[in-house]
Amino acid sequence: MIIGKVIGNVWATRKDEKLNGLKFLVIQPSKAGEGDKSTIFVAADMVGAGVGESVLVTKGSSARASLNIQDVPIDAVIVGIIDSLEVDSEFLK
Amino acid sequence: MIIGKVIGNVWATRKDEKLNGLKFLVIQPSKAGEGDKSTIFVAADMVGAGVGESVLVTKGSSARASLNIQDVPIDAVIVGIIDSLEVDSEFLK
Amino acid sequence: MIIGKVIGNVWATRKDEKLNGLKFLVIQPSKAGEGDKSTIFVAADMVGAGVGESVLVTKGSSARASLNIQDVPIDAVIVGIIDSLEVDSEFLK
Amino acid sequence: MIIGKVIGNVWATRKDEKLNGLKFLVIQPSKAGEGDKSTIFVAADMVGAGVGESVLVTKGSSARASLNIQDVPIDAVIVGIIDSLEVDSEFLK
């Protein structure tokens, strides 16, 4: 799962009808370092996440496992809202 | 799902016969920043998108979920046409 | 699907026996821009492509859909030979 | 599988209920070279790994194979703790 931040919403009226009822949020992935660029993407929200929250995002075919419907064309889904992330100080730089 | 823009069409006469009847569009993914490069790719269109429109593209095995046919060799499909994308101003740079 | 060019052949005598009978071609993916590097890879050919031709390549689990055999360990397959690719001039740079 | 190091823990109270009971660790992937950046990510732990240990991480749909439950939305899992890694000296630089 990647670590990301919810930074916005996206709306699409004309879409695959299997996507009806799903909420789509704009995600900014965590960066590796200063100057690093991270391309935003869109994930379906299954946990009630809001703008500004740090989230865990599952990508690929595993995203559909969260939806319990095998044939929904979703490749990214928010599966958790991060309470805290603890990294040992010796690994910080 | 990634955010992209439809920038053109692609034609292929000699192709896997399972692809017959599908429309293929050239997609330019959204960029992370100035000077960033984004390699164009090709997606099947399931929502009637046109050149110049911003779209949501599902990649990987989930793309086949949109086609309702498990055995079509497609790894990218346009699942929605973006009406609007709202990003909180504090996340803009 | 990605856009690539067939630039060569690859031979492997000792291989997973499920790969017997398949033709493998070396693919150079399209580049995002000058100075951009694109790592070559290998794809199974299902459409009779030849060296120098531009092709559509499906990657990931969807590649196996072209083979009609679920249990062949292939993650890239040429699904079409590109006749033409038309990109609107306003998107060229 | 990628080679990574466990550098921390992550907690999420509000999450997909299918994730209940799983332990999530923060992984730093091995780097290609000096100055190279590696974005951290999160993997479920199935082997009892601890902070500071080098691990093998399986990504994508194969991660779910470790869980023996097809419908858990997990795309990365620690499948082994590395005892030693031996690289022939002629390939070192």
Added chain:
Amino acid sequence: MIIGKVIGNVWATRKDEKLNGLKFLVIQPSKAGEGDKSTIFVAADMVGAGVGESVLVTKGSSARASLNIQDVPIDAVIVGIIDSLEVDSEFLK
């Protein structure tokens, strides 16, 4: 499939029991050019490859197709040992 070179071995005593009996090799992917970095990874060996040999590696869910066991958490497998790779001279640079 990607082109890589076997550069070493990896051992893990504590691992997912489904991985028992598999041989794991360290792979260096082919590079796009001088100065390019390629992060090493680990693949299961199904063809008896040895250190120094150039190999074809299948990644993702297709890797499990080589194992004939759907529920083994493997995302990379060596499916062939490359005898020769012929690239047309006009594509060399």
